[in-house]
Amino acid sequence: MTTKAPCSPGDSLQVFKGTLLHSTDTSPLETLDHRILGVNGMGKIVFIETVDKENELSQKWHFKKEDIRVLRPREEFFIPGLIDTHIHASQYPNMGSCLDLPLLDWLIKYTFPVEAKFKDLKFAEDTYTKVVKRTLRNGTTTACYFATIHTDSSLKLCDIVDKLGQRAFVGKVCMDLNELFPEYKEILCESLSETARFVAELAYRKYPLVNPIVTPRFVPSCSSKLLQQLGSFAKRNNLHIQSHVSESCKEVEVVKGMFPNYKDYSDVYDKHSLLTDKTIMAHGVHLSDDELERFHRKGVAISHCPNSNTSLCSGLFDARNALNHKVNIGLGTDVSGGYSPSVLNAVRGAIDVTKILSLKFSDYEKLTYQEAFRLATLGGSKALGLDKLTGNFEVGKDFDAILVNTNVPFGPFEVFPDDTQQDIFQKFLFLGDDRNMVEVYVAGKKVVPFQES
Incomplete structure (x- = not known):
């Protein structure tokens, strides 16, 4: 997977570390465990790499460890919007x-x-x-x-x-x-x-x-x-x-x-x-x-x-x-x-x-x-003719994403110790609802929860 996309100097960068699930042309469901993903100030995905590349990426993209949003294993994951x-x-x-x-x-x-x-x-x-x-x-x-x-x-x-x-x-x-x-x-x-x-x-x-x-x-x-x-x-x-x-x-x-x-x-x-x-x-x-x-x-x-x-x-x-x-x-x-x-x-x-x-x-x-x-x-x-822009997690595409949390209070399903990541995803797909969608991003901007004016 390539790791470079346009990013102007001084762009604010959001960095996430954890599990991503998405689809590609060749795979209807691809699980990307232990990944680190960066989104620039334009809302574009600028890198997706395995977590062992963190130090290399931090030097290249000028972010600190404390800037990384770390998802809780098994409990949180991203899917495309x-x-x-x-x-x-x-x-x-x-x-x-x-x-x-x-x-x-x-x-x-x-x-x-x-x-x-x-x-x-x-x-x-x-x-x-x-x-x-x-x-x-x-x-x-x-x-x-x-x-x-x-x-x-x-x-x-x-x-x-x-x-x-x-x-x-x-x-x-x-x-x-x-x-x-x-x-x-x-x-x-x-x-x-x-x-x-x-x-x-x-x-x-x-x-x-x-x-x-x-x-x-x-x-x-x-x-x-x-x-x-x-x-x-x-x-x-x-x-x-x-x-x-x-x-x-x-x-x-x-x-x-x-x-x-x-x-x-x-x-x-x-x-x-x-x-x-x-x-x-x-x-x-x-x-x-x-x-x-x-x-x-x-x-x-x-x-x-x-x-x-x-x-x-x-x-x-x-x-x-x-x-x-x-x-x-x-x-x-x-x-x-x-x-x-x-x-x-x-x-x-x-x-x-x-x-x-x-x-x-x-x-x-x-x-x-x-x-x-x-x-x-x-x-x-x-x-809709938008697949060059959105639909999955690829470098150069807009970060349209849902942060799924499977452990919300009074949630619609339970996760058990023996459940695999695939089991957890299926439970969300068949039983999950808006309570599990704790954050929603469109073109890199967090739109849920709403910012009430």
């Missing part, structure tokens, strides 16, 4: 409730009414502050947010994300059709002009960790002209794109009725220039093999949202099949279709879904816990 590739910040008020209906009925009765409230900036500020804090406490260092059709409240979400130090993509939702709930939609020209205003204003504010993402809600709520214009806008401005695809069977039928001359749901997005290597599509439960092949060719990623898919009875996403098609996959909480804001819940759900599929197909290859962990970290960074 968790990446939520699909979450509706505006649906947070409904989280944990309103899950008694299938997708389209659920949108009509619960979701569109709550999203309409975000015209009120005070309501938006209060709600968005809560959701960003909640996700940070749960270790989400990077989030890909859907906001609403309201530009100013969507910009308010960007303000809050920046203030609290999270890394994020934020999308102002675009939708000029809504037969399901006619009072919640935009007119075509407004949707396009407000999207342009949102992107321009966000660029003007120059938030270092917050980026815009073009966000057509999904095909049933967008005209062909809106889809085409958004595809062109994203291409001209080199922007990321997010939407939903093939979440439920009924939704797929609606799209087929709207675009009868198209091959399939994905073809609608493709013909409107919305399938690119900067696109992430949520769900994909009912994608065909042909569609998965198209996603691979185009470089389109999928956000797997197991909690939502089961909570709304949309179906079981076959993650193994998508991985076999070499499609990049990240995990999403899909609040509030998913009732948990924790990416750890998505890890557990992803594993459970493949176990359920293995009951149907005897030769089915289930996801291992190591693979699911990779989806939640490095996989998410690849899905």
Whole structure:
């Protein structure tokens, strides 16, 4: 492993010594015991070495022994920050409730009414502050947010994300059709002009960790002209794109009725220039093999949202099949279709879904816990095109990390003397929660615990 990355003279340096667990392209779980790691004032990892190199490193990087933060063996370890590739910040008020209906009925009765409230900036500020804090406490260092059709409240979400130090993509939702709930939609020209205003204003504010993402809600709520214009806008401005695809069977039928001359749901997005290597599509439960092949060719990623898919009875996403098609996959909480804001819940759900599929197909290859962990970290960074910047512990990447403490008061699990490091990590993965995530770092800055002003 290389040990040199840019570091200006006089940069403040954070040095940690202990155990790191992360994923790489070749290993879904790599345990780095007895390591010493340095983070410069820019938040970049500048060295990762075995602890026997401490003296050599201290001379090179000018730190003292007392400057080193030493993690308690077996009790504390670092993992990369968790990446939520699909979450509706505006649906947070409904989280944990309103899950008694299938997708389209659920949108009509619960979701569109709550999203309409975000015209009120005070309501938006209060709600968005809560959701960003909640996700940070749960270790989400990077989030890909859907906001609403309201530009100013969507910009308010960007303000809050920046203030609290999270890394994020934020999308102002675009939708000029809504037969399901006619009072919640935009007119075509407004949707396009407000999207342009949102992107321009966000660029003007120059938030270092917050980026815009073009966000057509999904095909049933967008005209062909809106889809085409958004595809062109994203291409001209080199922007990321997010939407939903093939979440439920009924939704797929609606799209087929709207675009009868198209091959399939994905073809609608493709013909409107919305399938690119900067696109992430949520769900994909009912994608065909042909569609998965198209996603691979185009470089389109999928956000797997197991909690939502089961909570709304949309179906079981076959993650193994998508991985076999070499499609990049990240995990999403899909609040509030998913009732948990924790990416750890998505890890557990992803594993459970493949176990359920293995009951149907005897030769089915289930996801291992190591693979699911990779989806939640490095996989998410690849899905969002951020893997050069974050997702694991490598020299030159930003230090996005969670300090896990397995011995917190009234914690969710116990560690026993015979438990190995792998046992301890599994217990955290399956039983741990925000109580164990005692510190969260984004680009080297400690963002949890919160610094109340």
